[in-house]
Amino acid sequence: MTLFYRRTSLDRDTTFYVPKVTCFACNDSGIVANGDNAINKYIPDYDKTSNGKINGGQDLAVICHCDAAYGKDDTSGLRENNGNIRQVQNFRGEMQCLGFSLEKDKIRQIHIDRKASWEATAKEINTLRSKRAKGEKVETPYYIQVVKEELGNINSMFNFPK
Numbered sequence: 001m002t003l004f005y006r007r008t009s010l011d012r013d014t015t016f017y018v019p020k021v022t023c024f025a026c027n028d029s030g031i032v033a034n035g036d037n038a039i040n041k042y043i044p045d046y047d048k049t050s051n052g053k054i055n056g057g058q059d060l061a062v063i064c065h066c067d068a069a070y071g072k073d074d075t076s077g078l079r080e081n082n083g084n085i086r087q088v089q090n091f092r093g094e095m096q097c098l099g100f101s102l103e104k105d106k107i108r109q110i111h112i113d114r115k116a117s118w119e120a121t122a123k124e125i126n127t128l129r130s131k132r133a134k135g136e137k138v139e140t141p142y143y144i145q146v147v148k149e150e151l152g153n154i155n156s157m158f159n160f161p162k
């Protein structure tokens, strides 16, 4: 058996790439997440309690309009072939939709905004990496600094209040 430990030059590439997805609204999962509050632009109280506190999962999932929401046949997928959101029986025996539909043009706008945001991030990170590779001193972007600081407190992250 021959052991190879050298990466190909492509694997060693330090380029920051935009994710290779077709739909930036749902990342090809069929469900539009709200981690960046993009849905709140259209539904201000989505996944929020009555006092405005963020409570992810409180509301039904937003089902995308792209191919990822459709199944391979008429018994699978988050949407049926006619575009209606699939219903399933809940634990009380009632039929319930798997999620809800936000208008197509709003989902398209979320796709456009997220794609643009990824492209801007890739451009910024690649500029920084290129400067750093040349030995230039670069300042860490605030969003990386914030994550670094949060990870610095990770030991207390899962502690129960005393």
Ligand SMILES: [Zn+2]
Binding pocket: 023, 024, 025, 026, 027, 028, 029, 030, 031, 064, 065, 066, 067, 068, 069
């Ligand atoms: Zn999608």
